[in-house]
Amino acid sequence: MFEQVAVALVLVAVFAGIALEKIDKTIIALAAAVLLVVTRLISFEQAIHAIDFNTIGLLLGMMLLVACLYEVRLFEWISLKLGLATGGNPVLIFAVFSVATAVISAFLDNVTTVLIIIPLAIALVRGIGLDPKSFVLCIIFQSNIGGTATLIGDPPNIMIGAKTGLTFLQFVQYLTLPCALCVVVAMLLIRRRYANVIRSRARVFGWLFMSNLLLEQIRRQEQKLNIPRAVLVKSCVIFGIVLLGFFTHAATGLNPAVVAIGGAVLMLLAFPRELELHHGLRRVEWGTLLFFAGLFIVVGAVEQAGLLKLLAHGLVSLTDNLWVLLLIVLWTSAILSAVIDNIPFVAVMIPTIQNLITEGPFAQHPKAQLLWWALSLGACLGGNGTQIGASANVIGSAIARSAGVNISFGTFAREALPTTFATIVVSALYLTVLYVW
Amino acid sequence: MSGRPADNQALVQTLNTQLLALDRAYGPDAIARDFIQALDRTLQTYKGDVSGAALRAELLALHDVLLDCRPRMASLIRDLQSIILFTVERPQASLDELCHYLHELLVIKDLRRSSLGQLAARLFGRPAALLLHSYGDLLAEILREAARQAERPRVFVAEQDPERTGPLIRFLREAGYEFTVVSEYSVTHVVPELGLAIFSALTMNAREQVVLGPGSAGLVANLHDARVPTYVTLTTNKLSFWEEHTEPAFRELRQKEYDGGPLRKEVFSHDVVPLDLFTAVITEYEILPPPQMRETYERLRQQFFEDEARLRALHASLPGGSRDG
Numbered sequence: 001m002f003e004q005v006a007v008a009l010v011l012v013a014v015f016a017g018i019a020l021e022k023i024d025k026t027i028i029a030l031a032a033a034v035l036l037v038v039t040r041l042i043s044f045e046q047a048i049h050a051i052d053f054n055t056i057g058l059l060l061g062m063m064l065l066v067a068c069l070y071e072v073r074l075f076e077w078i079s080l081k082l083g084l085a086t087g088g089n090p091v092l093i094f095a096v097f098s099v100a101t102a103v104i105s106a107f108l109d110n111v112t113t114v115l116i117i118i119p120l121a122i123a124l125v126r127g128i129g130l131d132p133k134s135f136v137l138c139i140i141f142q143s144n145i146g147g148t149a150t151l152i153g154d155p156p157n158i159m160i161g162a163k164t165g166l167t168f169l170q171f172v173q174y175l176t177l178p179c180a181l182c183v184v185v186a187m188l189l190i191r192r193r194y195a196n197v198i199r200s201r202a203r204v205f206g207w208l209f210m211s212n213l214l215l216e217q218i219r220r221q222e223q224k225l226n227i228p229r230a231v232l233v234k235s236c237v238i239f240g241i242v243l244l245g246f247f248t249h250a251a252t253g254l255n256p257a258v259v260a261i262g263g264a265v266l267m268l269l270a271f272p273r274e275l276e277l278h279h280g281l282r283r284v285e286w287g288t289l290l291f292f293a294g295l296f297i298v299v300g301a302v303e304q305a306g307l308l309k310l311l312a313h314g315l316v317s318l319t320d321n322l323w324v325l326l327l328i329v330l331w332t333s334a335i336l337s338a339v340i341d342n343i344p345f346v347a348v349m350i351p352t353i354q355n356l357i358t359e360g361p362f363a364q365h366p367k368a369q370l371l372w373w374a375l376s377l378g379a380c381l382g383g384n385g386t387q388i389g390a391s392a393n394v395i396g397s398a399i400a401r402s403a404g405v406n407i408s409f410g411t412f413a414r415e416a417l418p419t420t421f422a423t424i425v426v427s428a429l430y431l432t433v434l435y436v437w
Numbered sequence: 438m439s440g441r442p443a444d445n446q447a448l449v450q451t452l453n454t455q456l457l458a459l460d461r462a463y464g465p466d467a468i469a470r471d472f473i474q475a476l477d478r479t480l481q482t483y484k485g486d487v488s489g490a491a492l493r494a495e496l497l498a499l500h501d502v503l504l505d506c507r508p509r510m511a512s513l514i515r516d517l518q519s520i521i522l523f524t525v526e527r528p529q530a531s532l533d534e535l536c537h538y539l540h541e542l543l544v545i546k547d548l549r550r551s552s553l554g555q556l557a558a559r560l561f562g563r564p565a566a567l568l569l570h571s572y573g574d575l576l577a578e579i580l581r582e583a584a585r586q587a588e589r590p591r592v593f594v595a596e597q598d599p600e601r602t603g604p605l606i607r608f609l610r611e612a613g614y615e616f617t618v619v620s621e622y623s624v625t626h627v628v629p630e631l632g633l634a635i636f637s638a639l640t641m642n643a644r645e646q647v648v649l650g651p652g653s654a655g656l657v658a659n660l661h662d663a664r665v666p667t668y669v670t671l672t673t674n675k676l677s678f679w680e681e682h683t684e685p686a687f688r689e690l691r692q693k694e695y696d697g698g699p700l701r702k703e704v705f706s707h708d709v710v711p712l713d714l715f716t717a718v719i720t721e722y723e724i725l726p727p728p729q730m731r732e733t734y735e736r737l738r739q740q741f742f743e744d745e746a747r748l749r750a751l752h753a754s755l756p757g758g759s760r761d762g
Contacts, residue, residue, distance in 0.1 A: 087482075129451035205483055205495040206448045206502060212478040213455055216471035220463055 007041055007305040011348075014298055019340050021388075026287040029294030029344075042301040050300025051293050054162035054257055059289060061260025062152055065242065066112050067283035068267035071275050073227055074235045075104060075116045080222040083120055088211025090128050094135065094194065095187070097121050101139050102146030102183045106153045107243070110143040110392035117143075118399045120218075127214035128207060130194060132405050137415045138190040140396040141384050142183060145423065147392075148380035149179035151256060152246065156346040156379040160372055162257075163350045167250035174373050178430040182381065182423040189419050231274065238266045292343070299347045308348070312355040322365055323435050326374045327428055329353070333378025334424045338385025346379050367435055377427040385420040387412040445502070453506040456513075466550075466574045469512050469674045470543060476520070477539045480532060487532050493524045497752050511741065512674035516542060518744040525751060549721040550575070550672075555582055556724065560668070565632020566591040568624065568660070571650045572605040573637025575670040575719065577612075584612045592616035593631070595624050597652055621652050628663045635719075638671040639707055643678060643738070645731060646709045647671065647718075654708035657715070666716045673720055678738045 010032050017028040036042045042050070069075060082100050086092040097117065105113040121139050125132040147153035151161040151171040161171065242263035249256050268275055302308055319325055329349070336345050353371045362368040383390030387397055387409050393416075397407045459468045485491070500521060503514050523538050524530065530538075561567065561583045567590040569576070583589060592609060596602050596618045609616045619627055636657065639648045647669055649657075660667045687706035694700060712718070718730045725733055 088478075127451065127455060129447045203484060205479065205485060206445075206452075206499060208483055209475055209479040209499060210448065210451055210455065212475035212482075213452075213459075213471060215478070216475050217455070217459055217462075220459075220467065220471070 003041060004305045004307055004310075006039070007036070007301050008307055010036060010041075011298060011302050011307075014295075015340060015344060018344060024287070025341065026291040026294070029291045029298065031294075033294040033297035036297060036301045042297065042304060046300060046304065047297045050303075051296045052159070052162055054255060055159050055296075056289055056292055057255070057257030058152070058158050058162055058260055059155065059292065060284060061257050061262075061264055062109065062158075063284040064264035064280050065260050065267065066108050067280040068264055068271070068275055069108070069235060069239065070112060070116075070283070071279060072231055072235050072267075072271060073225060074232065074239070075108065075112075077222070077225055077227050077232065078104075079116050079120050080218055080225065083124060083218040084215060084222065086124075088128075088208070088215045090130075090194075090207075090211065093124050093128070094138075094191070097124070097135075098138060098142050098187045098190075099183065101142040102149070102179070105143040105146030105392075106149040106179075110147045110154065110390065111395045113143045113146070114140060114392050114396040115399065118396055119403060122400065122403045122405060123217075124214060127217075128211055132400070133407060133411065134190055134193045134415060136396065136400045136405055136407065137412065138186060140393055141186045141416070141419050143392045143396070144380060144384045144390050145179055145182045145186060148182075148377060149176050150246075152260070154380045154383075155343055157376055159343070159346050159350060160376055164354070164372060166372060168246040168256060169250060171376075172247075174434075175376060178377060178427050181426050181430070185422045185426055186419050189422065190415075231271070234270050235267070238263060238270060241266065295344055295347050298344075299351065302348065303351050308351045309355055311348070311352045312360055315352070315356065316360055320361055322362055322367060322370070323432065325356075325362075326370055326431050326435060329371055329374040330378040330424065330428055330431065333375055334382030334385070334420065337379045337382030338389045338420065342379040342383055342390070346375065349375055349379075370431060370434055373434075374427075374431055377431070378424070381420065381423045381427060384416050384423070385413075386416060389416075445498075449502050449505045452502055456506060456510060460510075464574045465510065465512060465674045466672055468510065469516065470546065472513050473516060473539050473543055476517075477536055480536055480539075489524055489528050489530070492532075492535070493521060493751075496521045496524065497748065500748060501752075508677070509679060511676055511678050515737075515741055515744070518741070518748060521748060521751070522744060525747075546721070550578060560633060561588045561590045566593055566627070566630045568593045568595060568627070568631050568634040568665075569605060569609075570595045570597070570621075570634070570653055570656060571601065571637040572608060573670050575672055575721070576635060576637045577608050579635075579670070579719070580608070580614065581612055584614070589614050590633070593624070593627050594618045595621045595652075595656060597621055597650065601650060621656065624656055625659060628659065628665060631660070631663075631665045634660050634665055634667045636667070636669045636715075638669045638675065638718075640675045640677045641671055641712070641718075641730075641734065642709075645712045645734070647712055647715065649708050649710055651705045651708055654710050657710050661714045667714070668717055668719055668724070669715050670719045673722070673733075673737060676734060676737060678741050 014028055014032045017023060018025045033047065037044055037047050079100070082096050083093075086096050097120075101113060101117050104117070117139050118136055121135055122132045125135045144154070148157065149172070151157050151166070151168045157171060157175075160166065161168070242259060245252070245254060245259035245262065246256060248254075249259055254262075264280070268277055268280065315325065315328070318328060333342070333345065333349070336342070353375060356362050357368045357371065362371075383393070387393050387407070393412070397412065400407055456468060459471060463471075480487075480492070483495075485495075496517065500514065500517050503510065503517060519542070520535070520539065524535065527534070560579075569592055589612075592614050594602060594605055594609070594616055602618070606616075606618070634656075636649055636653055639650065641647050649669070657667060689704045689706075691702045691704055692699060693702045712727045712730060715727065717724045717726045719725075720730070720733070722733070
C-alpha cells in the first residue's frame with residue numbers, strides 16, 4: 001500500500017511539474033526516474049527493462065531521417081512547387097496547402113512540417129492581401145490531424161505502435177479515413193472566414209495581378225534554392241524506400257525503428273558531401289529521447305506497483321459497455337491532451353488498455369482493439385485544443401510571431417476549440433461505425 | 438480594379454509590401470522583369486472584360502496603385518506608362534498583341550543587359566587590381582562575363598558588415614575569383630595597387646546625387662583623390678525622378694553591448710555621393726561619363742513626366758476618374 005501511494009505521488013508530481021512548465025520536462029522525468037530507483041520503488045534492472053527501446057529507436061531514426069531530408073531541403077522544394085502549382089489562385093492556395101500540410105505531417109514530425117509550410121503560407125496569404133492568422137492556425141491544425149494518420153506521424157502513435165505491435169498498414173487502414181474527414185472539416189471551418197473575400201479577389205484585376213507577382217517571387221525562391229536534380233532524385237528514391245519499408249514491415253519482419261534508422265543511414269551514405277553526421281545528430285532532440293526514457297521508468301514503476309491494474313478496474317467499473325468505454329477513452333484523451341502533455345498520458349494509458357484487452361472483461365471482445373484507435377485519435381487530435389496542447393502549436397505560433405503574426409492564447413482557443421470539438425465528434429462517429437459494423 | 442476604396446487601400450498596402458520584399462531580396466532589376474511577367478500572366482488569365490477600353494481602365498487603376506506606393510518605383514511606373522500608351526496608340530490591338538508587346542519589353546531589357554555585360558568586361562583588360570564594395574545584379578553580370586572571357590582581375594573587397602559583404606563574397610567564390618577582404622577603413626593602404634573600383638548604386642536622385650550603401654562616400658572621395666578610375670553600376674530601373682527621394686539617410690540608434698556595458702551605435706541606411714566623383718556610370722544602355730549620364734537622366738525624367746501628363750489627361754476623360762500625379 002505504501003509503495004502504491006509513493007509511486008502515485010511521484011506520478012502526480014511528474015504530471016503537475018510538466019503542466020506547470022517551471023522546470024524542463026526532461027529534468028522532471030529523469031529526476032522522478034532517479035528518485036524511484038534510489039528509493040528502491042523500482043530496481044535498476046527493472047528500470048532498464050521498462051525503457052521501450054522500440055519507441056526510442058523509432059523516434060531517433062525518424063529524427064535523424066527528417067534531419068537529413070530537411071538538410072537536403074527536399075520538402076522546402078516541394079512546398080515551393082506546391083505554391084507554384086496553385087497558380088496564385090486564392091482558393092487553390094488554401095486547399096493545396098491544407099491538404100499538403102496534412103500529408104507531409106503524416107510522414108514527417110509535425111514541428112518540421114510547420115517549420116517548412118508556415119513561412120510560405122504566410123507570404124502567400126499576405127500576398128493576396130488577407131490576414132494570415134486564421135490560415136496559420138489551419139496549417140497547425142492540419143499538421144496535428146495529418147500526424148494522426150500514420151504510425152510515424154505523431155509520438156503517441158509511435159508509442160502505441162512500438163508497444164502493441166500494430167503495423168504501419170493497420171494505422172493507415174484505421175486512421176487515414178477519419179483523418180481525411182477531419183482535414184475536410186478543418187478546411188470547411190476555416191473557409192467560413194475567408195470564403196467571400198477569396199471568391200471576390202479571384203475576379204478582381206488588381207488582386208489577380210498581385211497573385212501573379214507573388215508567383216514570380218516564389219519562382220525566384222525556387223531558382224535560388226537550386227537543388228541539383230541528382231540530389232532530388234536520390235532523396236526521393238530513399239524516401240520512397242523508407243515508405244515501402246514502413247508499409248511492408250509486418251511482412252518483412254523489420255522493426256519500424258530499423259526502417260527509420262536505415263533510411264537515415266542511406267541518406268548519409270548517399271550524400272557524403274551535402275550531409276554531415278554531426279549536423280544530423282545536432283538536430284536530434286536528445287532531450288526528448290531522455291524524457292521518454294525517464295517517463296518509461298516512471299510508468300514501469302507505476303505498473304509494477306499495480307496502479308495501472310487499479311486504473312483499468314476503475315475504467316471498467318464505469319461501464320461494461322465497450323462502445324461507452326471507447327467514447328470515454330476518446331474524449332478523456334482529447335480533453336487531457338489539450339491541457340497537458342499527451343506523451344505521459346499515453347504512456348500511462350498504453351499498459352492500462354493492454355490490461356483491459358488481455359485480462360479485463362473485454363479480453364474476448366472482437367472489437368477491443370478499437371480502444372487503441374480511440375486513444376490515438378483522442379491524444380493526437382486533442383492536441384489541437386489549446387496553444388500548449390502540442391509542440392506544433394507552440395512552434396507554429398512562434399514562427400508566425402517572428403513573421404509579424406501574433407496569435408494570442410485566446411485567439412488560438414477561439415479557433416481551436418470548434419475545430420477540435422468537430423474533429424473529435426467525427427472520430428466518435430467513426431469509432432461508432434466501426435463498433436457497430 | 439473597380440473595387441471598393443477599402444479594398445483598393447488593402448491592395449496598395451499589399452503591393453507595397455510585396456514590392457519592398459522583392460526589392461530587398463532580388464533588387465530592382467528583378468522586380469522590373471517580375472512586374473512585366475506578372476502583368477502578362479494576369480492579362481492571359483483575367484476573366485473580366487478584356488475590351489481595349491476596359492483593360493485600359495484596369496491598367497490605369499493599377500498605375501494609380503503604383504503611384505500610391507512608397508517609395509515610388511519609377512521603373513515600374515515607366516513600364517506601365519508605356520504599356521498603357523501602347524493601348525492608347527493602338528486602340529484596335531488585340532489582347533495577344535498587347536501580350537506580345539510585353540514580351541518585347543522583356544527581350545529589350547535582357548538584350549541591353551547582356552550587351553552591356555560584354556562591354557563592361559572590357560574594363561578588366563589591365564593587370565591592376567579591382568576594388569569592389571557592394572553587390573548588385575549588374576555588377577555580378579559584368580564579373581560573370583569577364584570570367585567567361587577568362588579575364589578575372591585580382592579583387593579586393595572593401596569589407597562592410599557581414600550581411601552586406603556576404604552576398605559579394607559568395608558570388609566571387611562561385612564565379613572563381615581570387616579575392617582578398619580589406620576592412621573598409623584600411624582601403625587607403627591598397628589604393629596604390631588598384632587599377633579600377635566599381636560600386637553598386639541604390640538609386641540616383643533628382644539632385645544628381647548617387648545613392649550608395651553606407652560607408653561608400655568616404656571611399657569614393659579617397660579613390661577620387663588618388664585618381665583611381667571609379668565606376669558605379671546603376672540601371673535606369675533604379676532612377677528616382679521625384680524630389681521627395683532626396684531626404685537624408687534613415688538613421689537609427691541601436692543599443693549594443695561592449696565589455697558588459699551598454700553601447701549606443703548610430704546606423705545609417707545609405708550614403709549620398711555627387712555624380713561628378715565617379716569616372717562613369719555603367720547603365721544597361723552603355724557606360725556613361727557624368728555629363729552624358731546627366732543628359733540621359735534628364736531625357737528619361739522629361740519623358741516620364743510627359744507620359745505621366747498624358748495618362749492623367751486620359752484618366753480624367755474616364756467616367757468618374759480624375760487623378761493628380
